[in-house]
Amino acid sequence: MLKFTWTNGKKATRLCPCGYLGHYNGKCHCTPDQIARYRGKISGPLLDRIDIQIEVPAVPQETLLKQADGESSSDIQARVNVARQRALIRQNKPNAQLTVSEIDVLCAPDAQGAALLQQAINRLNLSARAYHRVLKVARTIADLAGNENIFASHIAEAVQYRRMDRQG
Numbered sequence: 779m780l781k782f783t784w785t786n787g788k789k790a791t792r793l794c795p796c797g798y799l800g801h802y803n804g805k806c807h808c809t810p811d812q813i814a815r816y817r818g819k820i821s822g823p824l825l826d827r828i829d830i831q832i833e834v835p836a837v838p839q840e841t842l843l844k845q846a847d848g849e850s851s852s853d854i855q856a857r858v859n860v861a862r863q864r865a866l867i868r869q870n871k872p873n874a875q876l877t878v879s880e881i882d883v884l885c886a887p888d889a890q891g892a893a894l895l896q897q898a899i900n901r902l903n904l905s906a907r908a909y910h911r912v913l914k915v916a917r918t919i920a921d922l923a924g925n926e927n928i929f930a931s932h933i934a935e936a937v938q939y940r941r942m943d944r945q946g
């Protein structure tokens with residue numbers, strides 16, 4: 779279910795015409811206008827099909843070589859296994875394989891979450907497909923947190939992963 783974007787079918791997609799947007803070397807001088815025009819070439823329906831879209835900034839090599847101080851990979855793996863088990867017990871399949879009608883039943887957020895999602899749909903002009911993807915991702919975020927209910931915080935995080943959607 780986790781797919782990272784930046785594939786437009788040909789090569790890894792750059793975030794701006796020069797390819798250095800957000801890079802620590804500060805080389806990018808692309809204007810917001812140039813960036814918007816450049817991103818307009820990536821089709822909306824294609825982005826709709828991607829569950830999670832995040833921008834990954836370039837990291838200096840010395841940072842990569844340093845010891846990570848976050849959660850260890852094995853801890854994360856254990857947490858993912860528990861979340862996956864939770865999904866299988868609930869619905870006999872992983873969240874990524876839920877159908878639209880199953881999403882409506884199994885991924886319904888609480889009232890606050892529903893209100894937040896409505897706002898996000900209006901603001902980001904999300905398609906029906908993108909809407910269901912947000913709910914599926916929110917379901918997975920809730921499962922990872924060990925929550926049977928989907929709260930506004932889970933919706934907010936899932937919406938964050940759709941930042942490349944068109945603004946309208």
Ligand SMILES: [Zn+2]
Pocket residue numbers: 794795796797798799806807808
């Ligand atoms: Zn640039």
